[in-house]
């Protein structure tokens with residue numbers, strides 16, 4: 001099947017893109033890398049009257065510092081991040097995660113803002129940026145607002161984006177050198193979307209941890225106390241409470257025992273990495 005016909009615009013600025021979006025009365029769709037939107041168009045799951053292609057907007061490829069945070073444009077591609085075209089404020093986490101997304105051809109086009117906006121529960125950035133405590137900047141003709149990624153993602157393919165809004169930037173908090181990060185996912189074959197994934201951030205200096213279990217068909221499970229380790233951040237591997245993780249998954253609607261086993265095993269791997 002091929003896409004239904006649509007009009008196509010390539011605006012030269014963010015404000016021109018926002019004008020097009022506002023004037024389309026809900027009939028327009030933003031295209032960044034087209035890696036998710038392309039297949040959806042071809043399958044006629046979406047049939048917009050107008051595509052607004054923002055991929056070439058230099059304003060959405062900026063890299064700025066804001067104190068210790070790094071603010072990166074929404075149209076930076078996974079390959080930009082993989083290749084180190086943004087400063088490394090996450091001790092290598094961003095580079096490593098981007099390198100594990102799909103195949104290089106997808107990474108060359110797919111953008112970090114597009115991935116978040118699409119909000120596939122199995123997307124690597126959804127889980128990773130939630131674990132890192134990252135933020136997302138939304139801009140519309142009325143102004144801009146900043147949300148935590150955890151607030152932005154509202155469900156499978158659901159976000160807090162309002163009509164007329166664009167994701168324009170992602171805010172990455174700098175990780176202290178002592179922070180430890182673990183990440184694991186289970187895919188049927190390399191380069192494919194994961195059916196289980198987990199990210200573990202441990203900040204020993206602040207006695208703080210954030211555990212995120214992704215790929216669960218709804219918002220990721222976030223545990224930002226040490227309850228999964230019996231209330232302490234020492235001996236993470238030994239203290240990991242598999243039964244509690246299983247119950248959290250059950251409560252989040254993962255009713256299949258085998259699926260929960262895979263999720264808990266993937267989480268145990270991420271914890272082992274953070275603990276190493």
Ligand SMILES: Cc1cc2nc3c(=O)[nH]c(=O)nc-3n(C[C@H](O)[C@H](O)[C@H](O)COP(=O)(O)OP(=O)(O)OC[C@H]3O[C@@H](n4cnc5c(N)ncnc54)[C@H](O)[C@@H]3O)c2cc1C
Pocket residue numbers: 029030031032033034035036037038074100101102103106109110111112113114115117118120122123124125161165166167168191192193194
């Ligand atoms: C074969 C294949 C394998 C893949 N495997 C993985 C994987 O393993 N892990 C993974 O994380 N991802 C995977 N992906 C998805 C890929 O990472 C895409 O890059 C991503 O989902 C969408 O980014 P995009 O820039 O292409 O967005 P597009 O496809 O252009 O847009 C996606 C959606 O977001 C909206 N949108 C895009 N940008 C903005 C914006 N700035 N503001 C508001 N709305 C916006 C669009 O309107 C559309 O609804 C895979 C894709 C393919 C084709």
